[in-house]
Amino acid sequence: MDFEDSPEEAAFRKEVRAWLDANAKKRDGRRQIDPEDMENGAANEMAASKAWQKVKAKAGYARITWPKGMGGIGGTPMQSIIFGQEESKYDVANGGPFAIGLGMCIPTLMAYGDEEAKKRYVWPAVQGDEIWCQLFSEPAGGSDVANLRTKAEKNPDGTWTINGSKIWTTGAQFSDYGIILTRTDPNVPKHKGLTMFYIDMKDPGVDIRPIKQASGGSGFNEIFFTDIKVKDSQRLGAVGQGWTVALTTLMHERLAVGGGTGGGLDVAQLMALARTLELEDGPAIKNAAVREKLADWYVRSAGLRYTTMRTMTALSQGKQPGPEASIAKIVVASKLQDLSAFAMDLEGEAGILQGNEAPMQGAFQGGWLSSPGLRIAGGTDEILRNIIAERVLGLPQDIRVDKDVPFNKIPTGR
Amino acid sequence: MNFDFSDDQKMLKDQARKFLSEKCTTKTVRTVFEGDQHYDANLWKQIAEMGWHGTAIPEEFGGLGLGYLELCVIAEEMGRALAPVPFSSTVYLFAEALLIAGSDEQKKKYLPKVAEGLLIGTFARAEGPGAVLPKNIKTTLKGGKLSGKKIAVVDGPIADFAVVLAQTNEGAGERGLQLCVVDLKGAGVTRTTNTTLDASRGHSDITFDNAAAEPLGKAGEGWSDMQRVLDRAAILMAFEQVGGADVCLAMAKDYALNRYAFGRPIASFQAIKHKLADMYVNNELARSNAYYGAWALSTGARELPLAAASARVSATQAFDYASKENIQTHGGIGFTWQMDCHFYYKRAKETGLVLGPQRAWKDRIVSELETSNA
Numbered sequence A: 001m002d003f004e005d006s007p008e009e010a011a012f013r014k015e016v017r018a019w020l021d022a023n024a025k026k027r028d029g030r031r032q033i034d035p036e037d038m039e040n041g042a043a044n045e046m047a048a049s050k051a052w053q054k055v056k057a058k059a060g061y062a063r064i065t066w067p068k069g070m071g072g073i074g075g076t077p078m079q080s081i082i083f084g085q086e087e088s089k090y091d092v093a094n095g096g097p098f099a100i101g102l103g104m105c106i107p108t109l110m111a112y113g114d115e116e117a118k119k120r121y122v123w124p125a126v127q128g129d130e131i132w133c134q135l136f137s138e139p140a141g142g143s144d145v146a147n148l149r150t151k152a153e154k155n156p157d158g159t160w161t162i163n164g165s166k167i168w169t170t171g172a173q174f175s176d177y178g179i180i181l182t183r184t185d186p187n188v189p190k191h192k193g194l195t196m197f198y199i200d201m202k203d204p205g206v207d208i209r210p211i212k213q214a215s216g217g218s219g220f221n222e223i224f225f226t227d228i229k230v231k232d233s234q235r236l237g238a239v240g241q242g243w244t245v246a247l248t249t250l251m252h253e254r255l256a257v258g259g260g261t262g263g264g265l266d267v268a269q270l271m272a273l274a275r276t277l278e279l280e281d282g283p284a285i286k287n288a289a290v291r292e293k294l295a296d297w298y299v300r301s302a303g304l305r306y307t308t309m310r311t312m313t314a315l316s317q318g319k320q321p322g323p324e325a326s327i328a329k330i331v332v333a334s335k336l337q338d339l340s341a342f343a344m345d346l347e348g349e350a351g352i353l354q355g356n357e358a359p360m361q362g363a364f365q366g367g368w369l370s371s372p373g374l375r376i377a378g379g380t381d382e383i384l385r386n387i388i389a390e391r392v393l394g395l396p397q398d399i400r401v402d403k404d405v406p407f408n409k410i411p412t413g414r
Numbered sequence B: 001m002n003f004d005f006s007d008d009q010k011m012l013k014d015q016a017r018k019f020l021s022e023k024c025t026t027k028t029v030r031t032v033f034e035g036d037q038h039y040d041a042n043l044w045k046q047i048a049e050m051g052w053h054g055t056a057i058p059e060e061f062g063g064l065g066l067g068y069l070e071l072c073v074i075a076e077e078m079g080r081a082l083a084p085v086p087f088s089s090t091v092y093l094f095a096e097a098l099l100i101a102g103s104d105e106q107k108k109k110y111l112p113k114v115a116e117g118l119l120i121g122t123f124a125r126a127e128g129p130g131a132v133l134p135k136n137i138k139t140t141l142k143g144g145k146l147s148g149k150k151i152a153v154v155d156g157p158i159a160d161f162a163v164v165l166a167q168t169n170e171g172a173g174e175r176g177l178q179l180c181v182v183d184l185k186g187a188g189v190t191r192t193t194n195t196t197l198d199a200s201r202g203h204s205d206i207t208f209d210n211a212a213a214e215p216l217g218k219a220g221e222g223w224s225d226m227q228r229v230l231d232r233a234a235i236l237m238a239f240e241q242v243g244g245a246d247v248c249l250a251m252a253k254d255y256a257l258n259r260y261a262f263g264r265p266i267a268s269f270q271a272i273k274h275k276l277a278d279m280y281v282n283n284e285l286a287r288s289n290a291y292y293g294a295w296a297l298s299t300g301a302r303e304l305p306l307a308a309a310s311a312r313v314s315a316t317q318a319f320d321y322a323s324k325e326n327i328q329t330h331g332g333i334g335f336t337w338q339m340d341c342h343f344y345y346k347r348a349k350e351t352g353l354v355l356g357p358q359r360a361w362k363d364r365i366v367s368e369l370e371t372s373n374a
Helices: A007-023 A035-039 A043-059 A077-087 A096-112 A115-126 A242-255 A267-276 A288-316 A323-352 A359-374 A381-392 B007-023 B026-034 B041-050 B068-081 B087-101 B104-116 B222-258 B270-299 B304-335 B341-354 B358-373
Strands: A132-135 A151-154 A160-167 A177-183 A194-200 A206-211 A220-230 B121-124 B140-142 B145-154 B161-167 B177-183 B189-193 B203-216
Touching (some): A007 A077, A096 A115, A288 B270, A323 A359, B068 B222, B087 B104, B087 B161, B145 B161, B222 B304
Parallel strands (some): A132 A177
Antiparallel strands (some): B145 B203, B161 B177, B177 B203
16 A cells, blocks of 8 residues: 555656646646636636647647547556646646536547547547537426427428527537537437537527526526527437437546545635634634534545545556545535535624635635535536435436326426 | 555455354354353454464564554454454554553563464553543552553453553653553452443453552653554554444445335435435545555554544544444334344444544544644
């Protein structure tokens, strides 16, 4: 048991460091990027992200596990992690805008698209010239994604027309293309009437409107599609096979190691706050209730950190990560909410303030405001528990009353 | 990055599981629980023959000298099996105290006997309810004679020797504390067997009245020596707790899959699925924390105290949760004496208190964080 690189990993790390030294500057302190600004498309940051992505693509570090000539070097997942660890020490732009496209959309296109599409779209996405988004969730289909209503209807000339709306689409406002799951047959049960396409997000029939979140920011969008015309060659997979295609996309999502981090707000910040505050019985850091909470959250954070190391060990040994990789978001999101609320309680009346007026520049208020979203985005706490129960523990699915009912006969609520 | 046990260690674990699944069924546990013996002497003997007692004891002191990672995998299996033997008190506490504070002569005197399974040892510190604090240690050690009373000493009824925390200089507090070794069969030692929650692990009060005792380690270092012993024991005990917690999850899952209510397996209800998912999450976090403890223990890392306290708290919480929700998943039948669920519920509490309560270990986590951040 050790935390050292294997000889091959050490050699790769050395190679990566040398390349980074030649192509980037070492970070001096933390790079200041506001994620919400990022989502809003801050032009400078986007330009920097695209430029850095191009440099990486040329060297085969944009998509390390992909083949040579496609932005990769045919590397291992562990090499990908090593590159990420080293890259984070340098003052380079965030690769976030490409994560969904390269992590989910392009792999789906590579699996189901025709040769022409692959030739046309893969490389521009890899080197960051074109950004992709994923259009699955709808107002009527959140956790129950297959309940979606966006229609694709076939025209006599073989093309398709798409009408409907999607929601919670990360990065739609700066995306060039998207993969979209549509309903092509409402007369069969919901999973059977779906078909996947890719579309041009710059089409005049695409109307992107930011959603103002409860936290005040606008990281997501609602998108309306009015009579979008797509060619049959933009179809990914057979008509009616959209659910199978979507599962491929989502499988790629799950292979991504890590999960939400809760914005780095954790026990260290709560300790820093507790050192500065005075409570009824003396310094907050000496208060037994505070210390108990600090310890509770510390063991969960530490447990996750070492769970990630177990996952990396599996990858390093060429194995698939075990089910332990699936627990991160459940732990992080609730912890962020509870820890932030506890910190605000310690702050007393000052806890009601926000931003720079609040203690520690409102870090805990920020965490508290964003945590409800984190508990929902990318699979709610409840869906993630179902996934653990069903895929890890092998428990049966819940009874699905809509399973064999034609989609247009499924009861709808409000 | 190799944050996992080696193939050899995993093989040892498989052997231990196979051995214990044959030799230590829950029937074995029940026999001790319901009988008047405080442990299964036959199982104890067979485990000694396997050489497990001496896993981490160096060869020069009669052990196998394999190491702590090997002892961790055995501990997990002992925990899974709820083995009703004085393994943790003899191996994690008594032997570790000798290794940490003992002179070469003392190690040579006691450790080979531990390794051979000829000596049952334990560790005595608490003298009453509430926190164990230096100022509350009233047992005195003077001129090789020990006087005072210790309570709820694990395996007290059957132990041959105990390491005891004693005061050498009344009123000196921590500066006067020292560990010592006492022959519990000697003159001046009286034991009163306790009635305890977990009857598969015997406990007793022990009164010393001018009992012969040999000092272990230096006077004034008793408290820190004890803390080092507890840290090491906490990591090993965390593996026992993780093993027990995993069994609770497996029992709950098995029952939920086979119990039908409202026309379907209760495992298909989200109320049950989410409960089991939470058990899984807690167990995995506890396992990862225990692994880090194992690494710290095997390498003697500077992070050992923090790793130990984290492993301890995480494993105690996981075993507590899994054992109580296992009963809940079983419903009424889970609350009967005839089912095994209550053995785990009680063992979870016993293991969670025997090295000191969560509250104290949580405080230790924060103290460690405070010094590491300073």
